[in-house]
Amino acid sequence: MITYSIESVTEDFKMNSSGALIINRTLNYALVPSYSFTVKAQDSGGKSDTTSIQINVKDPDNWNPYFLHNLYYAFIPEEQVGFSPTIQPEAIKALPGDPGIDTTLTYSISSVTPEKYRSNFEIDSIGGNLSVVTAIDREEMDSSIISVNIKVDQVTDGRTATAQVRVVNEAPQFPPEVYKASVFSTDPFKTPVIVVKASDPDVGDEGRLEYSLVSGSPYFDVDASSGLVFVVSVVDLSGQAATVEVKVTDPKGLNATAKVEVEVLGSTSSSNVVTISLNQPANVVERKVPEMEKSLGKALGWTVNIIQVSNSTRGSPKSRTLREDAKSLVNFIAVDKAEVVSYEEVVR
Template sequence: MNFWSALQRFAWVHFLQNITTVRVSITDINDNTPVFSSDTYSKSILVKDAKVGDVLLTLSATDKDAGSNAVISYSFSEDSSMVALDAETGVITLTSDLSEVTEDTLLTLTAIATDHGTPPESDEAEVLIYFQIAPFTESVIFESSSYKFTIKENEPEASTVGKVKALTGSPLVTVRYNMKSHEDVFSVDGEGTIKVLRPLDKEEEEWFILTVEAIDSRTSPNSAETTVNVQVENVNEAPVFDAEIYKAEIFSNSPYKFPIVKVQASDPDVGESSELQYSLLESTTLLDVEASTGQIYVLDASRFGDNPFTFQVKATDKHGLFTTTTVEIEVKQSAHHDSVSVISLNRPIYIVEKKIPEMEDSMKKVLGWTVKILSVREEAGNEIRTILRESTDKTYVSFIATDSSGAVIQATVAKE
């Protein structure tokens, strides 16, 4: 290879291996917002010790951007005649001698941190400066040493009972509350509002004695307790019958005012069951009920018919609230043959007629059963209402007997 050929080959290879350097510059954009170090800045200052120029607080915010995008300026949303905010450092200084402040005063301001980007981004924080006339007492106390609230029974869950309040001497010191007793029945929230966790019943418990604790937010927390008396007020509740349906049997020849069945109701309201009044829901000439006892009597058994007779009885409390129950009566037609006993007396019928109550009482004492006379008739078969004084001295008395449970005694047993 000659000299020129070698030189050309060297130049060609050198050209193929040439290297260059490229530099890329990344420009920051304002894609981050300034962030204050705290959502709230607070300071208490004693008026008599305050001087113009005193540093009260220093605000601080940061921005993750670079360059001018990270440069922050501070300002208030509204100007204040009492304090000033340094736009560069975030330092808040006192600009007033506070001579016009004659009572405790809370100054609330909104601070803004704004970066220098395009467009600018900003963040806000609350500034609380409390000017106090007298020094704080480093404690927490309730407005009252005890509270009394009332709540009606059967109020739904989460119903408000009342509200307690504890004082710290400074609006910059917060309070939280704890329920120290009956936590399964009552709760207290951060505002001191007491609520019920379930419906209450005066008949079960009328008074609750609660203990509520307040704890302040100081570095070394203080606490206080108060007593809360809660009275459960009565709400009128409807009476309740012992049974939804009462069933009874009578005979077709049962006499006037013969007892059938006794209904009984109770009043959930304390001490009011004895004041219930019983009555028929619809009036009828077949039955009657004794208002104070609930004893149901037959007035005219002959008109019942063969089918069971159903009617409603109501129990009404002294406030007019009532409830009803059903009474179902079955009429037995075979009573005359199976259950009615007959005795013969050697006395005129008009004399026997006058002694019916005494006869019933005497037979009850002797037999040990409840005896009800059904009819009194003379030997000829005429009943009382058709008899004259000159009738015979032979009188027949038909009666029915029942044991202590109300079961009818058969005539054969009574005869024995």
Template structure:
């Protein structure tokens, strides 16, 4: 602005009667006015960049009256710019990247500087850019501040970091202008412009021939000056003698190539392998192919070391066959193993007994022949899986095993038999040629052409049988009636022997029995009842179960009888202590009655059935000289006392002409039917009553106790 601006009123005569006052922006602070002359002065240095324009109001008033002599006037004060501000960059430090090997003029980054001076007034705010540091690698456009590459083929592998200093100067770069600077850090990023390289052309490794597939042998590594994915390497075996014997894999962490065994090695076959291993980049930029192939190769020599190996069998597994009727010591086949080492040590064979615990097979330790040591049965074991061991004689620690599978071939050595137990029935009103049962058979053998069974009645039953067998030619047969009507009271059960034969060689046959019961049936042919016992129903017990129950009951009864007999025997004393006590001839029948089936014992049936006709029995103690007709004795009536009956029989003995002339002892040792007691012989009656045990008579009453006392008698001529 102009220095010392002033205000003047037309009413001012210079006599000091007027007074000038100032108001508005900065009045009294930045700007003051001389109240007598109207001169305006600035009290401080003004900065256009802070406030370029001020608006003020001035007025002249009468000092005495204080009234304005003229209307208030407004005026504007503008601050003129001077070059008092240097250019300032938006960032103190810039960071930028650019790919290595970039072309000249490749954009890197743009920098910007601002100047606070008035761009519309002079050249105070006109900024020009220039590079102070970073040549000849980079350049900057003077007006825009764009930084570009200035050198061709900048290589990151040679230099990666660059620091560039850029200057911004106002006044259009003329002398006297103000300036500012900034720093730009530029990094070259990697591109795949370097192929992998092996540090050496030949590698050499060793491995034993016993190394299994997958065993690592050694590591090789190619170097690559690039970084990141541009430095990733893939290894491969491109050619060589061991192309199919070895493999190479890449360790992704270390970028190494690991040589591994691919197949089993054999020192005796080949001792040294030569491989060509190639290293290449999987990510290649086409624009750098002109530099050459991005791969490298090296030679790898692998030496196989000899190892003492166990014997090797000629096969991984052996399968042999033998007929089940083979005799002991029959040779089945043989196995072969040999030492793969150059020494060719002799081998001996043995059977792992853990796989043949029954010792069914054996092996010749010298030639490996397998032979049987026991008889075979295909129906018991079809396949025998054993293990054969081959061991070096000079080094027993070296051994190997091989599985041996022996199949037992079938021989027709089992006859066919019924598939189940057959028990059927026929109705009394059955018609001729009526099917009553279908038969099926099974055979443990397994012929190649399948089972072909034939059915027929046994020859001894075929002629007079009431049934016929019809072979259905499909391994089944039917039982048919041969006549109209059956009578279960005449014949309740028929047993049909059926012959079953196979069609193999040699022919095997067996005879099975079919039980046919004659039963009463309804009109629909459903069984209602049979004479002997009802057949098995789905809700009843089988015949075998009923027989088992009856056997249990009989066993229980026999046990009770024996227990009672032993108990009584302990209490009894013998009637005749010594035979010397009997001066005359006494025939002692020291036995018990045999029940109803004992036809030689005394028949007490007349006590129960007085009307029955007595069948006299011959004496067993003498041989009669003449045979007399037995006399009929009136039978005892139901109300006749047993004592009278016994006395009557005693008299008959006295008068019996067939009785011996000497004294004899007749023992009536008959046990009543169903009694659990011991003998009631009269030899016991002479003992004291207190020694007798009548517990078994508790259910028969005192009448039979009396019978026990008197049962039997002594026969003599007159003093019996």
């Protein structure tokens, strides 16, 4: 049988028969900040050994504050300022190490990586609310992660937690989610219907956006780069309405959709088609079809449907001294209460 005993004189600790050291009474850091004593173990035959024990008493006023989480995440859209991102798994918050002491925790940003983005962020010193004060360009830093260390100051050395801030790509958007247009059942292949145009702050209004139909259609299709919806064949839809859904996708795979509601009118005589000439190439004019229809309709007082845009050139092929400037021919009809307005009345 082995017995244990504390050889040094202290009433603050005792040792039981199994060798467990037990606090015998409340310790007082101010009176005794540390203890050093010897523990002896002895068997029934009288053989024994000793070991030294050093115990340091922790000052309760010196407990460091701590964060509820060591790692926080925030996702922010680029080019946006003056807002507080949503923090996950919850808002940044620290608690005092000693709940019995009434003290104020102070939050501050100790570092940002990359360092050049240090001035982009601020944190409320009392509430710990992280905010974006200067816009971040995702094109410049792409999808890099900014590590923001949040320091909590108290009367002692602070603790730090890390908030990883990721600048996220924004999905493209269609200004209207529903477009309306009309065509005639006799309109030929490639007749423009309407241009659906999406915007994306990450890539700009032009370029790097790809348009497609959500589901294939035997009646309509869309140009992948311009968003021009055009006729494939609508001869079987005379007097009916059709809907197609167009999807726009950015280089990161984010997308948006819009519906195009098309009213297919009965046939119209070619004699009612009005042609105007513009000093711009057809591919440029095609992108402005909605604006042109609106402007012409406002000027004429009717609904205008542009049914064809084609290229033409100025000058004679036999004379190379004449400058050949690209221009386009725009064919349109005017509609008044579902009735086609005659050519003579339009040009009058």
